[in-house]
Amino acid sequence: MDVTGWLLRHTPPRPMVVTAPGGTSARVAVERAVLARGWRPALNPARTNLLVVAGHAPWLEPYLRRVWDSIPAPRVRVDVPEALDERLLDDALAALRDPVRQRTHHTEPVEDVFMADRAPDRDGLTLDELHVPLGPVLAYWPAGLIVHTRLQGDVVTAATVEVAGAGTATGDAFWSGADPVARRLDACGRLLALAGWTDQAVVAQRLRDAVLDGRPADGLARFTARVRRSRTLRWLLAGVGHVTDGPFAGDALTRLYGWLDGTGPPPDTRWALDHLPELLAGTELANARLVVASLDPDLEPSHHG
Structure with a gap:
């Protein structure tokens, strides 16, 4: 056999x-x-x-x-x-x-090796500091984005942002001519997938596709209500990527609810790129991708200035 x-x-x-x-x-x-x-x-x-x-x-x-x-x-x-x-x-x-x-x-897997330096932690101790890049090859990740992080334990102590391959994209900016509801649903699906709620991420994608096709988004109200009722989601996203003031004030949960209700500000890729380093500093690495997804930066040509 x-x-x-x-x-x-x-x-x-x-x-x-x-x-x-x-x-x-x-x-x-x-x-x-x-x-x-x-x-x-x-x-x-x-x-x-x-x-x-x-x-x-x-x-x-x-x-x-x-x-x-x-x-x-x-x-x-x-x-x-x-x-x-x-x-x-x-x-x-x-x-x-x-x-x-x-x-x-088949070939044997080759793991990335990250080099460790020494740096004082928040308690004054000297701990290993890892330099770990996030992107550009990740699921549900903005195309071309690389976030260079420094870690102590599982906490991001500092981050810098790089837009790789700037000016090399050959495709059109997909969302420029699309219904903004479709883009918001796409963002919802990506954030929910990273939060581990696969079933509702699938629902968001199906609703997105209906809007892109010009079909009725049947079930949108039911989807919105279910996501808003989730206590687990509130526990997971509350306080993540908190912004103190301005049009993007709030956290990842606030931004998700804004996408669901259509009440949040339109996406602002330049704002996201400028503020990501400060938003990621002090964040646990497990939440870093949630922070990025909650800002939904789009680096395709007409959106990246």
Whole structure:
């Protein structure tokens, strides 16, 4: 009995979708296809077996290689540079379940190594300080964004922001001509996915797709009410990424509710990039991606000034 073949045939696909600058259209198309197939997305390399790259950016390859090397076998990479051809996903699934191809292409994972310095912590002790970059290859992460963090333990002590590949995107700014409700629902879905509420992230994506298609967003009020009722979500997001004043005053929970109700300010990528370092300083690393997602910066050409 071919145990490996049997296991591969019963391996569920777990796509991790990452976006290159200019790749939002491809990302949305991939997410639609993933929903239609009933596949459950993965949030990190350790849980994925399909690395799906939405958009095309040659400068991204070194980052993609590092992520690829950390994905355990079986694994397949899928590139969707522009419009999605569904056969790409069919072929990827076949490759994922093909023992010969998996044996041929398997290499040992190579983990990133982060260097530690010494720095005083908040209690006056001298502790190791790690330099850890976030991005640009992460699920539900702004395309082209790299946040360079310094960590003591699991706390971000300082952060700087880099926009990688600036000016190299070839796609159109996807949200420029779209209904703003669709973008808010997209942002809701990304934040809910990172918060671990996969079921409602899926609902947000389905509602987003309905709005993009010009169809009635049936269930929007029910979705909004359910998200607002969640005590777990309030506990998780309250106080995260708190802004003291101005149009973005509040925390990640406030911004999520603003997206749901359409009462929040329009997205401001420049504001987000300028304020991310101060918002991330003192934040636990586990919350850093929630802070970024709650600001929803869009680095495609017409939104990044």
